[in-house]
Amino acid sequence: MILVMKKGATQEMVQRMVQRVESMGLKAHVIVGTELTVIAAIGDDRNVKKESFESCEEVERLVPILAPYKVASRETKPDATVVKVRDLVVGGGHIGVIAGPCSVESEEQIILAAKKVKEAGAKALRGGAYKPRTSPYAFQGMKEEGLKLLAAARDVTGLAVVTEVMTPHHVETVVKYADVLQVGARNMQNYHLLQAVGETRTPVLLKRGLSSTMEEFLLAAEYILDQGNQQVMLCERGIRTFETHTRFTLPLASVPYLKQKTHLPVVIDPSHGTGIASLVPPMCRAAVACGADGLIVEVHPDPKEAISDASQTISPEVFAEALVECRRVAHALGFTMD
Structure with missing residues (x-):
């Protein structure tokens, strides 16, 4: 349930209600809006007497949370969440652009890529240091050395670094270098990893699983939010269907649907969503048109030489x-893109 605090409630009043919520065995999430502060009381409240809250002078009203994802729901926070890190702004009418190669391959490659995407207007650099690959024989990434090269590219360009973290024990290492932690599609339901990134206060880009429903996607985000990390971006990267003309099927209806259900910003990945370089630019335009809060695009200085995902990677010029x-x-x- 949600405790809507009275307008003008002080920090002391809010803290007093947090203590009362927690004394009943529930978890309290304080969400400060533009006009009102609410406290989401999460947990099994079947034996909680609602009157004990309704009678408090600090509380204006109680509202039940109907969605299974409590903290991610618009019912809990009507105002859109805006994620800000360095010059990257995602949400609230700002379209943040993240771009770079699939994998960090060398210092020359990643720094050149960073310079090129910044020149075009990107605000963050993507690049994989730890790579989840279908085949155990494929390039697995440069690991911590790759992270160091991403940090070096950030030093040169000022771009925020977005990179994937694959396991809970990698989080401590990756967070030292990254500005945004990416949880890939294959790890969307790796709940220990979700909790680990939730325990940080580093923004998280959560990609939808290859065959996951919207409810499963939002419940995965809930794992991160439940640990106290409110800086979460949802990324639609395409799902697996019967269709074969593209690598995956990119359902752009996800954007308006998610924005009705959650306050979290929605980013589109047209590179993985299509798997075909020539389809990436038109799907970028379509994503902006349907209200996406951000784009994440694979860009390589020389796409044909890319070690991974060459077929879906576009050049800096494109x-x-x-x-x-x-x-x-x-x-x-x-909307604003700059």
């Missing part, structure tokens, strides 16, 4: 042109 077109769409709809 990326720059795509962003010009996206800005036109964003401007027409009243």
Whole structure:
């Protein structure tokens, strides 16, 4: 349930209600909105006497949370969450752009890529140091050395670093270098990993699982939020269907649907969503048109030489042109991309 505090409630009043919630065996999540502060009381409240809250002078009203995902729900927080890290702003009418190669391959490659995507208008650099690959014989990434190269590229360009973390025991290492922790599609339901990134206060980009429902996706986000990390971005990266003309099927209806159900910002990955480089620019435009809060795009200085995901990777020149077109769409709809 949600405890809606009276307008003008002081910090002392809020803390007093938090203590009361926790004394009843529930977990209290304080969410400060533009006008009101609410406390989401999470847990089994079947034996909790609602009157004990309704009679408190600090509480304006109680509202039941109907969605199974409590903290992620719009019922809990009507205002959109905006994730900010360095110059990257995602949500609240701002479209954040993340771009870079699938894998960190060398210092020259990642720094050149960072310079090129920044020049085009990206605010964050993506690059895999730890790579989850279907085949155990495929390139697995440069690991911590790759993280160091990402940090070096950040030092040169100022771009925020977005990189994947694969296991709970990698979190401590990755968080030393990354500005945003990416949880990949294959790990969307790795609950120990979700809890581990939730215990940090580093923003998280959570990718939808290959065959996961919207409810499963939002409940995965709930694991992170439940640990106290409120800086979560949802990433639609395409799902597995019967169709074979693209690598995955990119359902852009996810964007408006998620924005109705959750306050969390929604990012689109047109690179994995299509698997075909020529389809990436038009799907970027379509993502902006349907209200996406961000884009994450695979860009390599020389796509044909990319060690991984070459078929879906675009060049810096194509990326720059795509962003010009996206800005036109964003401007027409009243969104900001710069």
